[in-house]
Amino acid sequence: MKIWILLGSMMLSQLSFAADVPGSSDLPEVKRPSGSEIVRYAEGPQSAIRFPLERVERVNNRLVIDDELDIEGHVIDITYELGPRDNYAIYVDALESSLSQMGAEILFSCESRGCGVSGLWANSLFKVRELYGPNGNQVYLAVKLSGNSSRYLSAYGIERGNRRQYVHIRLVESGAEQSGFQGAQILLADGRVILPVSFAGNRVSPESRAKIANIAADLKSFDPVDFAVVAYRAVTPSGTLDDAIDQSAARAEHVRALLSDAGLSIRSAYGLGPLVAPKGLSPDRVEIVKFR
Secondary structure: OHHHHHHHHHHHHHHHHHOOOOOOOOOOOOOOOOOOEEEEEEEEEEEEEEEEOOOEEEEOOEEEEOOEEEEEEEEEEEEEEOOOOOOHHHHHHHHHHHHHHOOOEEEEEEEHHHHEOHHHHHHHHOOOHHHOOOOOOEEEEEEEOOOOOOEEEEEEEEEOOOOOEEEEEEEEEEOOOOOOOOOHHHHHHHOEEEOOOOEEOOEEOHHHHHHHHHHHHHOOOOOHHHEEEEEOOOOOOOOOHHHHHHHHHHHHHHHHHHHHHOOOOOOEEEEOOOOOOOOOOOOOOEEEEEOO
16 A cells, blocks of 8 residues: 555656656755746856846836846746645745755845835746736745855745746856857947847848847846847948938848847837948947937
């Protein structure tokens, strides 16, 4: 009888893990919520990672965090859907105790409306729609893990209006080696960044399309509502100013569409032809501009 009970327990455990999204795994520092499954998983290098240490609010239609870390490094994001007998707040509280016992430094924690606006956590910071719920049903924890390297971990828990509960774990390893496009810091400093893409006619060339995914991944921590794609085009010997403006507008729109397909949903695209060409910059370039 005991053998059958043990086998049944093992089968239930395997079924739970089998429901995880392909390629996902737990973090060694974090005990998996019992009865949960991983519904979203992502990892890779990022620049300008916003790691909140205060409530998240919207002021004049902008995301505002009074205290935060701006980190560049490798990120692992895991979203768990909890089982019907679990509780998101109890789990995050137990996680805080466990991490403290392992020497982690507690940087910030909040609960309910003290965390701010749930929709901003879900859609602007983590970009996981399942994390959107009532502002009164959320908790957040941010810690710096012990050890020689700079590693930061956060946990955000929510109970949605449909009573489903989720916990999102984010691990950031600061300063980890990165590759590909690294324009987020330039965008923060200058308000604009030139994209390393070339064109075949008015469309992004095949050899440059692979770079679009790197650009979108590098800028995913930003709110793209503040961005515009702006393209420039010199007037050809046989062309007109209107031709150059039309060609640059087509290029900007194609870049915008490719970025949107790669997960960076910028709404606006403009072509300025040769009308704005600061000294030393290519008249055929394309940029992302942060306009506010």
